[in-house]
Amino acid sequence: MHNLTDNIIKNAIKVRLGKLGYSFLVELLFYFYLIYRYLGFLAHLVKDIFATKVIPSIKEGKEVKLRQIQYGFENEVQMDLSIIIAAYNAENYIKKCIYSILEQDIKYNYEILVINDCSTDSTRESLEEFSHHKNIRIFNWKKNQGVSSARNFGIINSAGKYLMFLDCDDLLYNNCIKKSLDQAMNYNLDIVEFSYVRFQSEKTIDYNLTKSVSKPIIMSVHSKMLEFSSGYAWAKLYKRELFENIRFPEGVEFEDEIIHKIVFRLCNQYMHLGCVGYLYRDAPGSITKSIENKNLVWDHLYMIQYCVNETERLNLSIDNLFFRQLILESGLMMKNRSFYLNSPELLFIFSKLTDLLNECNKGFKLTIREKLILICIKNRYINAWKRIAF
Structure with missing residues (x-):
């Protein structure tokens, strides 16, 4: 496991001194930092x-009310991919999010499951534009249940051999669906991951960052996978069977913790594509x-x-x-x-x-x-x- 903070400090020193030709000072200053x-x-x-x-006797800060968890799937595999979007108050983003899928060159059979988690804005009205699209299924909930509940509902009702999670304010990019499915089908992969770039608005996307490409890497050793992978649920393609007995925890934040600690431990074949395929909107006030x-x-x-x-x-x-x-x-x-x-x-x-x-x-x-x-x-x-x- 990497010492994340040490790596950040060391890289910061490299940025400031490496370009000036003082690389010999990087290690020296880093060791001074460690001593301090x-x-x-x-x-x-x-x-x-x-x-x-x-040790005081206090009540824990938050009580989590658990409900009965349903495992397994309602549908047999009927297509190649199910893309699950949990949407809440996404009137400004949901159309762009869905079009980032529809505008890709996809040769595979796929479906988009949009779970509108009782939005209080005009998200439902925005989704009406897609209500008759053959690849899109929309579920309008009458009670807000949270992103984990929406994702779990999507998993249970999916029909794809592979799953992909997409946040309602983010975008897919660079034909990542075709690229990841091509590799998954060719090598029978459990998880395919692509890189992501953060942005605040479409006008601020640094497309130079999206051009970074490296050679795809296949690996089967768990510790090696974690060196290349982010811990988020998105920017990945999963074989659906990985989630047969796994669900996102409901009623709490940091639900993505299960990805590295649980889901990846069931993964036998993993690939990092080595290219950017996901644009993550760094929204103000995020968790x-x-x-x-x-x-x-x-x-x-x-x-x-x-x-x-x-x-x-x-x-x-x-x-x-x-x-x-x-x-x-x-x-x-x-x-x-x-x-x-x-x-x-x-x-x-x-x-x-x-x-x-x-x-x-x-x-x-x-x-x-x-x-x-x-x-x-x-x-x-x-x-x-x-x-x-x-």
Whole structure:
């Protein structure tokens, strides 16, 4: 597993010094950064060791109400591809989203399932334009249930050999459907992934970024797949059978956590196309920017537990790679969601994480940094954890 923050810092130094011919300084400055970080960690560790750490009795920040999950599929495979779009208040984007599919050169049989999740704007009226299209099925819900429920409904009612998830404000690009299906059919692949580019409006798309192309790579080793893959549900083509006994968790954020931790573990053959095929709209106020929302921490904690439970339910092994993913989630990712938590809340979360990690730890080989994260969580060293987790 990569230390994501270290890579970001190192790349930032390279950008500033590499072009000036000072590449020899990159490693030197990076090591100074590491020394600074670990000295800060040690200073806070000493303080935490002598601090009082009474675990408070508090109620978890968010209660998730689970409903009966339906597995399997309603339809036999009848076509090559089902594209699932969960739409909510997408009046400004939904037509562009659908046309980004229809305007592609697709030689395969496909369907588009649009689940209008009880939008309160004119999304329903916008969808009427496509109501008689032979490849499009529209479902207008009378009750808002969330993106996971909409995706799960699409999975259950799909009829394609392969599935693709498309967010209602995003766009497909560069004939990615044909390219990914060509490779999937030729090599019997479980997952095909393509790169994505972020944009805020169609006028700001940097098409120079979309021209980046590398050689397609096929791989069957799980750890190698994760090096090339993003953790999002979109920008990928999945063999439908991967989702026969898997559903997105409903009622929480970070539902895409199941992609790397669960779905990819069932994948035997993966390909990264090496080209851009997805345009991701970086909308203001998106979930990735809402770090001030305390509920996100509880959602994140719930998702860690959910992935462990699903691993056990599906009889998947808790191996070294999976455990290290849990540590990453308990470190860097949890740290990024906890800015607005007070110490009692963090101590309570640490107690939950300790129980979970103790249950999963089978004496796996870890890096020094991963061991330090574990020590901080188990001993409730909050300030030292903030230093080493970042």
